[in-house]
Amino acid sequence: MRLIFLGPPGVGKGTQAELLAKKYSIPKLSTGDLLRDAVRNKTPLGVEAKGFMDRGELVPDQVVIGLVREKLESRECENGFILDGFPRTVPQADQLTSILKSRAAGLDRVIYFWIPKEEIVTRISGRRSCPKCKSVYHIHSVPPKNEGICDGCGAELTQRMDDKPDTVESRLSVYQEQTAPLIEYYKSKNLLSELDGSGAVHDVQGQLIALLS
Ligand code: AMP
Numbered sequence: 091m092r093l094i095f096l097g098p099p100g101v102g103k104g105t106q107a108e109l110l111a112k113k114y115s116i117p118k119l120s121t122g123d124l125l126r127d128a129v130r131n132k133t134p135l136g137v138e139a140k141g142f143m144d145r146g147e148l149v150p151d152q153v154v155i156g157l158v159r160e161k162l163e164s165r166e167c168e169n170g171f172i173l174d175g176f177p178r179t180v181p182q183a184d185q186l187t188s189i190l191k192s193r194a195a196g197l198d199r200v201i202y203f204w205i206p207k208e209e210i211v212t213r214i215s216g217r218r219s220c221p222k223c224k225s226v227y228h229i230h231s232v233p234p235k236n237e238g239i240c241d242g243c244g245a246e247l248t249q250r251m252d253d254k255p256d257t258v259e260s261r262l263s264v265y266q267e268q269t270a271p272l273i274e275y276y277k278s279k280n281l282l283s284e285l286d287g288s289g290a291v292h293d294v295q296g297q298l299i300a301l302l303s
Contacts, residue, residue: 091170097203098265100214102287107174116170146260178269200276203287218247
């Protein structure tokens with residue numbers, strides 16, 4: 091199963107990708123997580139990416155494509171993957187097609203998650219994540235059992251720097267300008283399925299599984 095989860099920031103695609111990856115035993119590749127790890131570890135790539143991420147801009151295509159290529163070519167992805175947050179531009183999508191073609195593989199489906207804009211802002215402002223195991227929570231809708239502590243690994247939950255209101259606005263306009271064109275891009279290839287992401291996590295997961303089966 092080779093899937094792309096597409097949609098604006100805060101739509102819930104990371105949470106859905108995590109659940110589905112567990113169910114199907116395939117890896118979830120989140121470029122946001124990979125980049126945050128690189129920033130935290132102060133690798134050369136992380137140092138290059140940090141400024142773009144702090145401003146809510148996209149990291150240059152070549153940097154992100156290199157990162158994804160390495161993962162997709164690893165054994166971990168042999169039986170499939172869920173790409174969360176990649177591709178985010180048309181050149182990234184073109185590059186993905188050629189990486190997969192070189193492995194004689196194709197995409198099975200692109201799931202476009204959407205919710206109303208007001209809900210995006212509410213979701214992002216309440217989002218908390220685990221820097222260690224990457225689990226994602228929401229202070230109201232998906233709270234951890236103990237406030238501020240990850241249920242899975244016990245680490246302290248944090249709010250992402252780029253989830254603060256000013257940066258969220260730039261991320262949303264970057265999404266509209268650079269990523270939303272991918273909706274038509276994949277529609278024209280007959281790969282796109284749309285999913286209303288505004289329900290509760292388990293309801294959306296149920297719809298997603300029904301859509302894929
Ligand atoms: P995310 O966790 O997917 O919201 O990504 C957080 C930030 O990482 C984004 O705002 C971008 O700065 C950067 N990023 C993640 N994925 C990509 C990508 N495919 N292309 C460019 N930048 C990305």
